[in-house]
Amino acid sequence: MRPPLLEVPMSPVSADQIELTPAQTVELTRLARAGTTPQRLALRISIVLLAADGQSTRAIADRLSICVDTAAKWRRRWRATPGLSALGDQKRSGRPPRFTPVQVAQVKALACRPAAESGLPLSRWSAPELARQVITDGICVRISASTIRRWLSQEALKPWQHQSWIFITDPHFATKAQRVLDLYARQWDGTPLAADEFVISADEKTSIQARCRCHPSLPPGSARMMRVNHGYHRRGAVAYLAAYDVHRAKVFGRCEHTTGIVPFEALVTQVMTQEPYRSAKRVFWVVDNGSSHRGAKAIDRLAQQFPNAVMVHTPVHASWLNQVEIFFSIVQRKVLMPNDFTDTDVITRRLADFETRYNQTATPFKWKFTTTDLNDFLQRLDRHTDCPTAA
Incomplete structure (x- = not known):
């Protein structure tokens, strides 16, 4: 007599089994295993993958240690709208706004x-x-x-902040600024500068004080910045005059007890008596309207002293067009701050040593303000000026 056949229990298969395409299976598996996938999304993906394998809702809940309602919820959502969007959180109303x-x-x-x-x-x-x-x-x-x-x-509104500005008062602002910007682009009167023509940007940094601190400065340490004593004794002041070759990135400087025509002419002589400027065809000196080099008389003095030197003034209140100001800002940050000098001789030596160090590695500044930017700026200013003011 043949023994009766034993019935092998089969794993329960849900009647609402999910069907996935091969591409969907690969993508969901990748997301479930990725370490950057949010935990709640990985759990929902696992529910879908197990459902696609034919697991029942109860089996999925037991395997993932979740309640049956959770497994049924995400299974139902996938069947309704297959895709990752079905596994995202629905928008919630949240707390009603207090302000309109x-x-x-x-x-x-x-x-x-x-x-x-x-x-x-x-x-x-x-x-x-x-x-x-x-x-x-x-x-x-x-x-x-x-x-x-x-x-x-x-709206990036910060009404507690303020910034000062100055309106253009020079009637020839556009013309003067254009000439300076053309020189930075190696142009003069529409003609490119020759190899033996140079552009020098010059100015003075006035009243650099020697402030000898009442107590020695403390160097930085672990979790502690450098400390400088607030009290100090005044040990005099010097003026720093500098001429910066715009295209060769070379600085020529000197310290004087004061500014004026004589100290500035000494700076010019320091530069113009050495090569390649002494034998250059033309050397353009870009200066602001300071008292040391203001007006037509300063232009004539320079031309009489050095016939190949041409002085070019920036517009009034536009020293930002003078590239040497960038060098002065570097000096202020790297050399003069914090101010702790025993006397002015220390300042003079420090500035001279920094010039040598700077000239060894310096490259020309990446001047980005062009004549096109100047025209756009003037057009915006005209529109601002033409706007009717409130009564």
Whole structure:
């Protein structure tokens, strides 16, 4: 007699089995194993993959140690709209907003008006002052300074900051600035400069004081920045005159007790009596309108002293067009700050040593303000000037 056949129990297969394409299987498997995939998304992907293998909802829940409702939820969502978008969180309503868009706009508009227009004895707004005024004006009943600060940051508004500026007063600003920018581009009157023509940017850094600290400065240490004593004794001051070759990135400097025509002429002589400037066809000296080299008389003095030297002035209140100012900012950061010098001789030696060090590795500045930028700037300024002012 043949023994009866034993029934082998089969794994329960869900009636709503998920079907995945080979591409979907590869992509979901990659995401489930990736270390950068968020944990909740990896769990939902695992539910879909197990469902595609024919596992029941109960088996998936037991295997992943989750409740049956969770497994059924993400299985159901995938079947409804197959794709990764089905495994994302749905939008939630969240807490209803306390402030209307109109109130937000009113606060931003208030921040863009001077505080004095609201009758306050304030030069500029702060976030707490804005919050107080918003409540006073009846825009809202209650608001915090941090909320206002967050709203203003959305528009990059910082009414507690201010910046000074100066309006163009030179009637020949465009012409003068154009000549300087052309020289930086090695042009003069529409003609390229020759190899034996050079451009020098010169100016003075006045009143560099020697401040001898009452106690020695402490070097930096672990979790401690350099410390400089606040008290000091004045040990005199010097002026630093510098001439910067724009295209060769070479600096010529000297220290004097004061500025003026004589010290500046000494700087010019220091440069023009050495090669390649002595035998150059032309050497253009870009200077600002300081008293040491102002006006037509300064141009004539330079031409009489050195016939191959041509003085070119920047527009009034436009020293930022003078490239030597960039070098002065480097000197200020790297040499003069913090100011702790026993006397002016120490300053003089320090500046001379820095010149030598700088000239060994210096490269020309990457001057990016071109004549095109100048024209755009003047056009924006004209539009600003033509705007009608409020009565």
